[in-house]
Amino acid sequence: xxxxxxxxxxxxxxxxxxxxxxxxxxxxxxxxxxxxxxxxxxxxxxxxxxxxxxxxxxxxxxxxxxxxxxxxxxxxxxxxxxxxxxxxxxxxxxxxxxxxxxxxxxxxxxxxxxxxxxxxxxxxxxxxxxxxxxxxxxxxxxxxxxxxxxxxxxxxxxxxxxxxxxxxxxxxxxxxxxxxxxxxxxxxxxxxxxxxxxxxxxxxxxxxxxxxxxxxxxxxxxxxxxxxxxxxxxxxxxxxxxxxxxxxxxxxxxxxxxxxxxxxxxxxxxxxxxxxxxxxxxxxxxxxxxxxxxxxxxxxxxxxxxxxxxxxxxxxxxxxxxxxxxxxxxxxxxxxxxxxxxxxxxxxxxxxxxxxxxxxxxxxxxxxxxxxxxxxxxxxxxxxxxxxxxxxxxxxxxxxxxxxxxxxxxxxxx
Amino acid sequence: xxxxxxxxxxxxxxxxxxxxxxxxxxxxxxxxxxxxxxxxxxxxxxxxxxxxxxxxxxxxxxxxxxxxxxxxxxxxxxxxxxxxxxxxxxxxxxxxxxxxxxxxxxxxxxxxxxxxxxxxxxxxxxxxxxxxxxxxxxxxxxxxxxxxxxxxxxxxxxxxxxxxxxxxxxxxxxxxxxxxxxxxxxxxxxxxxxxxxxxxxxxxxxxxxxxxxxxxxxxxxxxxxxxxxxxxxxxxxxxxxxxxxxxxxxxxxxxxxxxxxxxxxxxxxxxxxxxxxxxxxxxxxxxxxxxxxxxxxxxxxxxxxxxxxxxxxxxxxxxxxxxxxxxxxxxxxxxxxxxxxxxxxxxxxxxxxxxxxxxxxxxxxxxxxxxxxxxxxxxxxxxxxxxxxxxxxxxxxxxxxxxxxxxxxxxxxxxxxxxxxxxxxxxxxxxxxxxxxxxxxxxxxxxxxxxxxxxxxxxxxxxxxxxxxxxxxxxxxxxxxxxxxxxxxxxxxxxxxxxxxxxxxxxxxxxxxxxxxxxxxxxxxxxxxxxxxxxxxxxxxxxxxxx
Numbered sequence: 001x002x003x004x005x006x007x008x009x010x011x012x013x014x015x016x017x018x019x020x021x022x023x024x025x026x027x028x029x030x031x032x033x034x035x036x037x038x039x040x041x042x043x044x045x046x047x048x049x050x051x052x053x054x055x056x057x058x059x060x061x062x063x064x065x066x067x068x069x070x071x072x073x074x075x076x077x078x079x080x081x082x083x084x085x086x087x088x089x090x091x092x093x094x095x096x097x098x099x100x101x102x103x104x105x106x107x108x109x110x111x112x113x114x115x116x117x118x119x120x121x122x123x124x125x126x127x128x129x130x131x132x133x134x135x136x137x138x139x140x141x142x143x144x145x146x147x148x149x150x151x152x153x154x155x156x157x158x159x160x161x162x163x164x165x166x167x168x169x170x171x172x173x174x175x176x177x178x179x180x181x182x183x184x185x186x187x188x189x190x191x192x193x194x195x196x197x198x199x200x201x202x203x204x205x206x207x208x209x210x211x212x213x214x215x216x217x218x219x220x221x222x223x224x225x226x227x228x229x230x231x232x233x234x235x236x237x238x239x240x241x242x243x244x245x246x247x248x249x250x251x252x253x254x255x256x257x258x259x260x261x262x263x264x265x266x267x268x269x270x271x272x273x274x275x276x277x278x279x280x281x282x283x284x285x286x287x288x289x290x291x292x293x294x295x296x297x298x299x300x301x302x303x304x305x306x307x308x309x310x311x312x313x314x315x316x317x318x319x320x321x322x323x324x325x326x327x328x329x330x331x332x333x334x335x336x337x338x339x340x341x342x343x344x345x346x347x348x349x350x351x352x353x354x355x356x357x358x359x360x361x362x363x364x365x366x367x368x369x370x371x372x373x374x375x376x377x378x379x380x381x382x383x384x385x386x387x388x389x390x391x392x393x394x395x396x397x398x399x400x401x402x403x404x405x406x407x408x409x410x411x412x413x414x
Numbered sequence: 415x416x417x418x419x420x421x422x423x424x425x426x427x428x429x430x431x432x433x434x435x436x437x438x439x440x441x442x443x444x445x446x447x448x449x450x451x452x453x454x455x456x457x458x459x460x461x462x463x464x465x466x467x468x469x470x471x472x473x474x475x476x477x478x479x480x481x482x483x484x485x486x487x488x489x490x491x492x493x494x495x496x497x498x499x500x501x502x503x504x505x506x507x508x509x510x511x512x513x514x515x516x517x518x519x520x521x522x523x524x525x526x527x528x529x530x531x532x533x534x535x536x537x538x539x540x541x542x543x544x545x546x547x548x549x550x551x552x553x554x555x556x557x558x559x560x561x562x563x564x565x566x567x568x569x570x571x572x573x574x575x576x577x578x579x580x581x582x583x584x585x586x587x588x589x590x591x592x593x594x595x596x597x598x599x600x601x602x603x604x605x606x607x608x609x610x611x612x613x614x615x616x617x618x619x620x621x622x623x624x625x626x627x628x629x630x631x632x633x634x635x636x637x638x639x640x641x642x643x644x645x646x647x648x649x650x651x652x653x654x655x656x657x658x659x660x661x662x663x664x665x666x667x668x669x670x671x672x673x674x675x676x677x678x679x680x681x682x683x684x685x686x687x688x689x690x691x692x693x694x695x696x697x698x699x700x701x702x703x704x705x706x707x708x709x710x711x712x713x714x715x716x717x718x719x720x721x722x723x724x725x726x727x728x729x730x731x732x733x734x735x736x737x738x739x740x741x742x743x744x745x746x747x748x749x750x751x752x753x754x755x756x757x758x759x760x761x762x763x764x765x766x767x768x769x770x771x772x773x774x775x776x777x778x779x780x781x782x783x784x785x786x787x788x789x790x791x792x793x794x795x796x797x798x799x800x801x802x803x804x805x806x807x808x809x810x811x812x813x814x815x816x817x818x819x820x821x822x823x824x825x826x827x828x829x830x831x832x833x834x835x836x837x838x839x840x841x842x843x844x845x846x847x848x849x850x851x852x853x854x855x856x857x858x859x860x861x862x863x864x865x866x867x868x869x870x871x872x873x874x875x876x877x878x879x880x881x882x883x884x885x886x887x888x889x890x891x892x893x894x895x896x897x898x899x900x901x902x903x904x905x906x907x908x909x910x911x912x913x914x915x916x917x918x919x920x921x922x923x924x925x926x927x928x929x930x931x932x933x934x935x936x937x938x939x940x941x942x943x944x945x946x947x948x949x950x951x952x953x954x955x956x957x958x959x960x961x
Contacts, residue, residue, distance in 0.1 A: 222495030
């Protein structure tokens, strides 16, 4: 088996494709309040993540987003129970009511809690949770650093801040683990309130320390070098970006408030966009960065984004044509319907689980060396993985993964 | 290539300068070694070369540093990136991207090197440092030695003319360190790169260095000279040089090969001399061969996901033993220590300390049984001052006030009480962490890589403390890459490889027969099994230095 040199095979999908796919799914979630459809979207996102995530540390972040989703639902329900709108219907229980002055109409504290209001709140929370999960999926599938590389040159200005903040969260997680260990070694509590107290300062201190080291390392490695550009070009870049953004802002205002600007503000938006483009091009000439093996946009990327678009389009179309079952009806209470077209549309979102190339990965399988003459043959170089895991070449691993997951990895590797 | 003209540097708020009136010139194609005690200003000197000092640290720099004709006064570090590559002490904190290949390309991307040239240079660097099998790995999944090589590759790929390295081998096992140093020498010889490196483990780097810059600290003038000249008189010297001074060899040999050619007569004199039982026995320790085991590890395995960190390892440790735990980077040493300290429990098998699994004990009880000083001793410290740290330790562990402070006085007398732990030297920090761990009186003391960043005097101090602990009947386990430390202090050596115990026996037997783990004295005097200069000194009728 020869090594395929397609960049998508080596590096996995273009990060922007994952983000667009996830954004489409999140968009689809905003168009419905049917809990079955919402749950389906979450399952689709989770399945694709489990099929196509890498072994990298950020790929575990989906778990965190799932937990956050649960918290969102619980908070939404609790808030509804205490402060919420009192929908009439099946009373579950009654909380003591706090009388509020008349000007606080529409807000109540306590009172009768109905099944209808609880379900409505739960579904509302679920929708937000699913949107969070979609973003969690994008986070797990695409390396944040590689996404950053796709930004146009002029936005690289903000790059230090973004890179450092991207590194900050993992730093904090690692610092927490280190501080917990240190506290246990010193015989201090690691759990509960007592454990939390006194951990914040060392954790933040070490994470900030490392962020500073990262910034100095970026600088020492040539980040932010400038090419001498005539001051005219520099002013053109800054000026045209600023004017362009102002025009776009005015144009959007016109689009939303019909009649306040001629032609609904469309010309404003168009001219503004051109100016911003010119500004970015002029500003981009100040750095002479090059890109190492840039991510390519190929068939697989189109398929992934397309599958997300189909999911979104099916829900929008269903909404426009008035397919029943898209919105949850709580009065009267009944089991939600299952609208066929949106459901099939959402399921199309599963396509990346096979269409996206298998992520480049390193040994995921415990490899026992073959026993020859009763002595195991040495495997791997001297300074290998921290274990008996054999370091395998990308080729061998690719085939091993193909066998393991028993899924077509060829996909659309054009 | 590099010229310091009358350079003085004072950190903000410091009352005396770290560097004062430094005049130094380093030529092209030179491998220059910077030595000195911790806190003497080595790192400041190195970071001034590419302008990180003062552009990133603040403070006041007088005089001028010029590199390849460019002054750091006019050029910030980013404008010097094509000329100077800097590898810091802790490579993991310098990584910007997330995979090995991207990391190697990062500097070149910033320099605007054409994509096809970049592609070629990344491949060259992968080969040069033996990283091609790791090219797609996330950087966080690498072992310490691999990270160090990636960090060096990441600056090398941009082919700078000057390479600055701050303790490049401190985290590496002996074999990996030799590999890194060999690649550096090749760069110096083949492409005429100028290399400036700071290192505490002189025994590893001395043979490669052309010149040595001794930074005495406290703003005293630098001492610069050829390696042999400096080593003949230097207060800090590797065992090889100590042996040469003892035997009266001149000129001082800098490599084991040179020393062996001179060592014939010495070997003959030593041939009939009685060997000491074990090195620690000479120091007065009880040999724990027949003691009842305090620590039992029975077929313990630990898995991190698909990675097996410990594979059916079995070890027993007795009271009064000092055991060195050795093995290459990522062989499971730290994992084993974490098991014994009760931080993790094994996936399979059984780990007991004083008859009980340590994870079953509550934190308060645990520290009276077993104490661990982690690799980064500073992780244990979060007080505002040394005195504050000691009193907090007493209060939180329910000890009599002053216990930790008096323990600290025993470990390292005369600590500055009002200093912030972060501003202590590496040796002082280790002493403070050790005192905190020892104060509750654990019978098992574990140390993870204690000599990282430690200068020779601090190391001597540590050896004495460990010997005393063993003499008092404690069980000491030291995970280390430092073969000289193991030779000096260990009664027994356990070697791990890929999570399995591959060797377990008396220190002399294990290290003398290993080309990797043998200390310099053993290499010079082989086949005679001598381990340390002190043993030789005693055999020749002299007095031990540490008594």
